[in-house]
Amino acid sequence: MIEFIREGLERFRSFFKKRELDRDFESEVSSHLEMAVEENLKRGMSAEEARREALISFGGVEQAKERHRDARGLPFLDSVQQDLRHTVRSLKRDRGFAIVAVLILGVGIGANTAVFSVVNTLLLRPLPLENPQQLVWIAPPPTKCGFSCETYSADAFEEFQAQNLSFQDVAGYFAFSTEDNFRLMGRGEPVPATGIYVTRTFFQVLGVKPSLGRLFAPEDARKGSRPVALLANAYWKRQFDADPKIVGKAIDLNGQPVTVVGVLPPSFDFGAVFSPGEKVDLCAPMILDDAREWGNILTMIGRLKPGVSLPQAQADVNLVMPQLYFNTKRPNSKGYYKATLTPLKTYVTGRLRGPLMMLWGAVGAILLIVCVNLSNLLLARAATRSKEFALRSALGAGRLRLVRQLLTESLVLSGAGAVVGLGLAAAITSFVAHQGAIALPLLANVRVDGTALGWTLLVAVAVAVLFGVVPGLKVSAGNLHDSLKDAGPGMSEGKKHERVRAALVVSEVALACVLLVGAGLLLRSFLRVLDVDLGFQPARSAAIKVDYDDGGSRAKGTVIFREILNRIEAIPGVETAGMVDFLPLGRNRSWGPLRVKGKDYREGEAPNPLVYVVTPGFFRAMGIRLLAGRDFSWDDAAKNQGVIVINEAAARALWPDGNAVGKIADGGHRDLLVIGVVSDVRETSVEGSPGWQVYYSATQASPEGAELVVRTKLPPQTLAPAVLRTLRELNPKQPAAAFEPIQQIVDHAVSPRRFFMLLVLSFGLFGLILASLGIYGVISYSVTRRRQEIGIRMALGASPSNVQLMVIRATLRLALAGICLGVLASLAVARFIASLLFGIAPADPLTFAATLIVLGSVALAAGYLPARRAAKVQPMSALRAN
Amino acid sequence: MSKEKLDLLQGTLDLMVLRTLATMGPLHGYGLARRIEQVSGDQVLLNQGTIYASLVRLQQRGLIAARWGTSDGGRRAKFYSITRRGAKRLAEEAENWQRLSAVIDRVLALPEGGPTR
Numbered sequence: 001m002i003e004f005i006r007e008g009l010e011r012f013r014s015f016f017k018k019r020e021l022d023r024d025f026e027s028e029v030s031s032h033l034e035m036a037v038e039e040n041l042k043r044g045m046s047a048e049e050a051r052r053e054a055l056i057s058f059g060g061v062e063q064a065k066e067r068h069r070d071a072r073g074l075p076f077l078d079s080v081q082q083d084l085r086h087t088v089r090s091l092k093r094d095r096g097f098a099i100v101a102v103l104i105l106g107v108g109i110g111a112n113t114a115v116f117s118v119v120n121t122l123l124l125r126p127l128p129l130e131n132p133q134q135l136v137w138i139a140p141p142p143t144k145c146g147f148s149c150e151t152y153s154a155d156a157f158e159e160f161q162a163q164n165l166s167f168q169d170v171a172g173y174f175a176f177s178t179e180d181n182f183r184l185m186g187r188g189e190p191v192p193a194t195g196i197y198v199t200r201t202f203f204q205v206l207g208v209k210p211s212l213g214r215l216f217a218p219e220d221a222r223k224g225s226r227p228v229a230l231l232a233n234a235y236w237k238r239q240f241d242a243d244p245k246i247v248g249k250a251i252d253l254n255g256q257p258v259t260v261v262g263v264l265p266p267s268f269d270f271g272a273v274f275s276p277g278e279k280v281d282l283c284a285p286m287i288l289d290d291a292r293e294w295g296n297i298l299t300m301i302g303r304l305k306p307g308v309s310l311p312q313a314q315a316d317v318n319l320v321m322p323q324l325y326f327n328t329k330r331p332n333s334k335g336y337y338k339a340t341l342t343p344l345k346t347y348v349t350g351r352l353r354g355p356l357m358m359l360w361g362a363v364g365a366i367l368l369i370v371c372v373n374l375s376n377l378l379l380a381r382a383a384t385r386s387k388e389f390a391l392r393s394a395l396g397a398g399r400l401r402l403v404r405q406l407l408t409e410s411l412v413l414s415g416a417g418a419v420v421g422l423g424l425a426a427a428i429t430s431f432v433a434h435q436g437a438i439a440l441p442l443l444a445n446v447r448v449d450g451t452a453l454g455w456t457l458l459v460a461v462a463v464a465v466l467f468g469v470v471p472g473l474k475v476s477a478g479n480l481h482d483s484l485k486d487a488g489p490g491m492s493e494g495k496k497h498e499r500v501r502a503a504l505v506v507s508e509v510a511l512a513c514v515l516l517v518g519a520g521l522l523l524r525s526f527l528r529v530l531d532v533d534l535g536f537q538p539a540r541s542a543a544i545k546v547d548y549d550d551g552g553s554r555a556k557g558t559v560i561f562r563e564i565l566n567r568i569e570a571i572p573g574v575e576t577a578g579m580v581d582f583l584p585l586g587r588n589r590s591w592g593p594l595r596v597k598g599k600d601y602r603e604g605e606a607p608n609p610l611v612y613v614v615t616p617g618f619f620r621a622m623g624i625r626l627l628a629g630r631d632f633s634w635d636d637a638a639k640n641q642g643v644i645v646i647n648e649a650a651a652r653a654l655w656p657d658g659n660a661v662g663k664i665a666d667g668g669h670r671d672l673l674v675i676g677v678v679s680d681v682r683e684t685s686v687e688g689s690p691g692w693q694v695y696y697s698a699t700q701a702s703p704e705g706a707e708l709v710v711r712t713k714l715p716p717q718t719l720a721p722a723v724l725r726t727l728r729e730l731n732p733k734q735p736a737a738a739f740e741p742i743q744q745i746v747d748h749a750v751s752p753r754r755f756f757m758l759l760v761l762s763f764g765l766f767g768l769i770l771a772s773l774g775i776y777g778v779i780s781y782s783v784t785r786r787r788q789e790i791g792i793r794m795a796l797g798a799s800p801s802n803v804q805l806m807v808i809r810a811t812l813r814l815a816l817a818g819i820c821l822g823v824l825a826s827l828a829v830a831r832f833i834a835s836l837l838f839g840i841a842p843a844d845p846l847t848f849a850a851t852l853i854v855l856g857s858v859a860l861a862a863g864y865l866p867a868r869r870a871a872k873v874q875p876m877s878a879l880r881a882n
Numbered sequence: 883m884s885k886e887k888l889d890l891l892q893g894t895l896d897l898m899v900l901r902t903l904a905t906m907g908p909l910h911g912y913g914l915a916r917r918i919e920q921v922s923g924d925q926v927l928l929n930q931g932t933i934y935a936s937l938v939r940l941q942q943r944g945l946i947a948a949r950w951g952t953s954d955g956g957r958r959a960k961f962y963s964i965t966r967r968g969a970k971r972l973a974e975e976a977e978n979w980q981r982l983s984a985v986i987d988r989v990l991a992l993p994e995g996g997p998t999r
Contacts, residue, residue: 003943010942024960025934031959032912032930038955039916057915059929071935072942 014072025068029061079401083408090385091412097381098413101374105417105463107766108370110424112459115363115759117429117452119356121445122349128267128445129344130207131303136313137347138170138300138339146610146684146691147175148590151296154288156324156337157199160300163320166313167302171205173198174286175299176587178705179278180545183735184239186252190735191239192545193253194279195229196270197286203230205303206268212236213247213262216285220261223289227258233266235281255733258284269444273348274299277439277748292327295591301344314341348441355756358833362518362763365511367463372508373770374467378410379501380781382471403472410468411461418460422448425456438751470500498782505774506818512764512771513822513855514829519764520847521830521837522757528839529750535647535681535690536584537623538742540575542716543583544723545737546706554638558699561615562634564708564730571722573714578618581703583742584681585749588612589704594646594694596654597666609650609692610683613703618695619645619678621709622742629661629676632697636675642667642700645676650692686749687838709742716741756836768858771818776862779811783866790870791878800871807870811863812856819855823848895928895936897979900972903946903964910951910959911937937962945971 014021033054040050058064069078091098126132138160143149152160152172161170173196180192200221203210211233220228231246240246250257270280291297304313317339326333342350382389389402397405426448432438433446448456546564550557561579568577582588590608595601616632618624627648636643644665651660651674665672680690708727712719720739727734747754783790790803798806830842840847902917903909909917914937915930922928940946945968953959964972 003945006944007939007942014942027958028911028934028960029931031910031953031957032915034957035910035912035953035955035959036930057930059931061931064929064931064934067932067935068938072938 011072011074015074015077018069018073021072022065022069025065029058029064033058079404080408083405084412086405087409087412090409094381097377098416101377101413102416102420104370104373104770105414106420106424108367109414109418109421109456109459109463110428111421111763111766112363112367113421113425113448113452113456114428114432115359116455117425117448118432118443118446119360120449120451120455121442121447122352122440123356125451127273127345127348128442129273132345133343134168134304134306135206135344136167136302136304136310137342137344138302138317139342139347140338141340143607146588146590148296148588148610149608150299151175152298152300152324152337153296153326154291154294154298155328156296156326157298157300158288159324159328160320163323164302164316166304166308166316168305169201169205170300170302171199171202172286172298172300173202173274174291174297176297176589176704178545178582178587178707180735180737181705182253182282183547183733184251184253185255185733190547190733192735192737193235193239193281195253195282195284196280198283199286199288199298202283202301203264203268205301207303208268209265210262211265212244213260215262217261221285221287223287225287227253227256227284228261229253229258229282229284231260231263231282232270232280233264234269234279236263239281253282272442272444276441276443277437277751279436292329295589296326300339302341310341310343317341352440352752354833354836355752358518358836359756359759361829362515362760365515366763366767367459369508369511369515369767369770371463371467372504372511373774374410374413374463375470376501376504376508376774376777378406378467378471379504380777382406383781406472407464407468410464410472414460414464414467417463418456421460422453422456425452435755437748438755439748440752440755470504498778498785501778501781502814505771505778505814506821508771508774509815509818509855509859510822510825512767513819513851514826515760515764515767516851516854517822517826517847518829518833519757519761520851521833521840521842521844522753522760524840524844524847525836525838526750526753526757529686529753531839532682532686533679534584534686534746535624535679536742538746540713540716541621541623541709541711542720542739542741543707543709543745544720544727544739545735546579546708546727547731547734547737548706549731549733554699554702557702558634558638560730561698561706564727565615565617567726567730568708568710568723571719571726573712573719573722575711575713576617576620577708577710578621579615579698579703579706579708580618580622581613581705581707583707583709583745584622584683585686585745588683592668594650594654594668594672594692595666597664597671606653607692609646609694611694611696613696613698613701615698618709621711623711624681625679627677627679629674631676632695632699634699636697636699638700640700642670642672643675643697644672645678645695646674647678647680647690647693649680649690650694651677653692686746710739753838768854771855772858772862775811775814775859776865778814779807779863780866780869782810783807783870786870787873787878790873791875794873795875795879803873804867804871807867808860808863811859811867815856815859815863818859819852822855823852826851895933896940897972897975899933899936899940899962900945900964900968901976903962904969904972908951908961908963910953910961912959913953914962940968944968 033051036054036057037047037050040053041047045053055061069075127135129135139150157170157172164170177194177196179194182193182195183190184193198216200216200218203215208215210230213230215230216228219225229251231240236242236246243249246260247262248259250259252258264283270283271278286298302313304310321337321339322335324334324337325331326336393399393402429446429448433444435443548557548560548564550560565577565579568574588610591611592608593601593606594609595606614632616634619626619631628651629645632643632645644667646654646660646665652658654660654665655663660674660677663674665674678695681693682688682690683693684691708723710716710719710723716739723739724734724736793803794800826848827843830844834842898918899914902914902921906913906917911934912930915928915933918926918933919928937946937948941948941962945965946962947965948960948962950958951961
């Protein structure tokens with residue numbers, strides 16, 4: 001055993017001391033030979049004979065050296081080293097080829113690594129929480145009435161917490177927080193901050209440990225307790241300069257001193273998990289006793305007990321849910337709750353599985369194209385190197401050794417490509433990770449990590465084998481004799497060769513076609529999404545969160561709102577302004593059913609509409625069309641008849657005769673007069689169809705905060721300072737909240753689609769470039785090879801345009817074959833991604849036609865250059881050249 | 883077959899080298915090769931060059947040691963000598979070899995003819 005270790009070590013050492021050991025052995029051999037010669041001379045041989053005899057008995061000095069090296073060193077590594085050296089030399093000689101190959105590989109591998117990093121973070125890796133597989137999202141089955149129907153009341157939450165048997169604990173957060181709902185004071189200008197109320201054990205349930213201080217304790221969530229908060233790590237660093245003594249200090253939030261009890265770890269970002277694309281700065285404990293009358297407000301997340309399966313938990317939940325009271329003080333409020341359990345991971349990233357898989361597929365196709373392209377390049381190179389290989393094999397190199405040499409070459413190329421690709425992937429992932437505006441969860445965690453490195457290595461090796469093996473077999477299978485005889489241009493070997501290359505190009509075009517069709521379908525879907533009638537006009541309007549203090553009096557609030565709107569509308573450039581408590585495509589809420597007075601409804605027949613509290617002028621400011629009746633007016637006073645405006649969907653469903661205005665609706669607690677009908681607003685998503693919406697007047701109902709919506713004549717951003725200044729004049733506590741263009745909200749909502757579309761589109765374009773390179777390469781090579789033939793044709797009377805046409809026809813044949821295959825494959829792929837499309841059929845004729853035209857014309861362009869060259873062939877010089 | 887020179891079995895050259903060095907004391911490569919040829923009565927097919935692969939292998943395993951010295955003829959040469967570990971190994975290998983060859987002898991001595999009942 002020891003001997004083997006020793007031998008291994010010695011061999012390893014010898015490997016690095018090759019030159020020294022060779023010299024030593026050479027002198028040993030020469031002393032050996034001298035002694036032999038001497039002895040032979042003594043035996044009476046002639047000098048010449050003595051030397052000859054000595055050499056014969058020694059038996060080949062070079063072989064002995066070789067054997068000596070093999071015995072003492074690492075022969076395998078030696079040959080690898082040799083191959084490497086040879087590869088580097090030959091690549092240096094062919095620098096253009098090497099650079100192109102490495103760049104192509106770099107982009108292909110880089111795109112793969114980057115996409116893998118995204119897929120890994122979003123789909124493969126568990127959530128960055130403790131034992132995430134135990135975490136379950138508990139929510140009612142989806143309905144049309146928004147967050148209010150996806151949440152639970154404070155009473156229901158507590159009862160569920162107490163009655164269920166499957167969960168270690170249950171937690172939740174307040175689902176209706178809006179962005180910038182806090183203002184941080186006492187440090188110069190008020191600064192907006194986004195805070196989320198969470199139930200007391202929220203972080204304990206998720207298994208998040210504070211990086212400073214402590215989590216919430218039972219006394220923090222008691223009614224009337226001293227207000228406390230946990231700071232998000234990023235916020236602590238940004239706003240408080242990572243103050244290590246922050247714990248225990250009080251900060252001024254909304255004019256109230258709030259004690260910081262701890263700082264959350266950098267690994268936990270509330271927004272990244274629960275509200276992608278939004279930043280959450282701090283968390284405060286939800287005081288349930290204050291919220292008992294607020295209706296459905298809480299989301300629920302449970303941590304399963306060890307050993308409890310999801311179906312078991314679901315069975316338990318099915319028993320418990322109907323026992324819950326909406327409000328324990330109202331005995332008839334029992335029995336409304338249901339719940340479906342979803343693993344938290346599925347809730348967070350489940351709907352991204354489809355797009356991500358598509359992305360992975362697309363990037364895989366890119367890699368295939370890269371392989372095919374490289375194969376093609378290597379084949380072209382191999383053709384020019386066939387003599388070299390024939391020579392080497394004549395000198396005794398085995399076929400395996402030649403293939404190994406070629407594989408070494410492709411490994412070196414793909415290795416260099418992987419290095420370039422890793423750089424590219426690191427750049428892409430860090431760019432993506434800093435795109436806070438893309439509403440994708442966990443995006444900030446995307447980076448090239450160890451797993452991604454492993455993946456890259458795997459991809460690089462696979463790629464090298466893939467693109468190296470075809471030329472390798474081709475070369476090594478070549479007939480030694482023919483190659484050495486210099487198979488000149490126009491010989492049959494070249495033709496066979498060309499068929500392989502043509503097949504490669506056809507498959508390349510087919511793959512590019514699939515990518516382009518996919519990209520085209522996604523692009524068309526995206527454009528369709530942008531074309532959706534949102535029900536409001538995002539252009540030239542912007543919103544800012546307004547701070548106000550009405551002391552709980554609606555009358556006072558109305559006065560404040562009116563004053564604000566008057567002042568804002570006086571700003572030059574402002575067309576009109578209005579206020580609303582929830583902006584579209586953000587959070588929303590519902591207040592229960594809305595019915596035609598005096599009519600009975602079956603369960604589920606009349607969904608709960610989403611509720612908005614707005615001021616007069618809001619509809620105009622937002623660009624929501626008034627279809628019938630009138631807007632609210634400041635005269636719709638609190639003491640007057642309650643009035644509402646409903647959207648078209650609700651109006652049509654409740655009063656199918658088409659005349660809703662003037663009708664009385666039953667709003668649960670009181671009768672409401674419908675005074676107007678407005679267009680349907682895409683409230684929850686751009687792509688979903690809108691449900692029922694009802695607008696209450698801010699003069700009569702209490703809004704939950706206020707978003708000031710301003711419609712401008714100028715670009716909204718130019719008015720931002722004036723708007724903020726005016727708000728500050730009215731209320732010095734107004735924080736410097738963002739004056740956000742409504743378009744930005746829409747962009748945010750469609751950002752995931754844009755993200756995937758842009759990625760696939762860039763892959764498609766890259767595929768197109770590679771395919772055109774492939775076509776160009778093959779056609780151009782065949783023109784070079786057939787120069788003589790072309791010369792003869794021309795000498796026999798073919799005109800340059802005949803020749804040009806011939807080449808172009810050959811190009812189109814290739815392209816057409818590729819496109820035909822590609823279209824067939826695309827039809828299958830399109831069906832596969834049908835669920836990701838919007839507003840178009842998978843077999844969208846326009847997309848397919850456009851792809852056909854694009855590919856066809858690119859192929860034509862790629863073939864045109866060699867065709868022109870062919871047409872310029874001088875028959876005489878072509879015939880003379882060989 | 884017996885008329886031709888014997889091909890060396892893998893490892894047998896190592897054994898011969900060890901034995902020769904143990905008997906003769908330090909030797910250079912040429913001397914070693916000549917000695918083996920003489921002892922084998924020229925029955926062994928040995929390219930003298932092959933011996934060096936065996937020498938370097940044994941040296942790496944620590945069974946023999948090498949150092950440059952001067953031959954009888956006043957020539958610089960590399961001398962090999964057996965180490966203590968080498969001697970131990972030689973004893974083991976020699977015993978192995980003898981046992982193996984005894985077995986082979988017995989097997990080959992079986993009478994010819996078909997199986998008998």
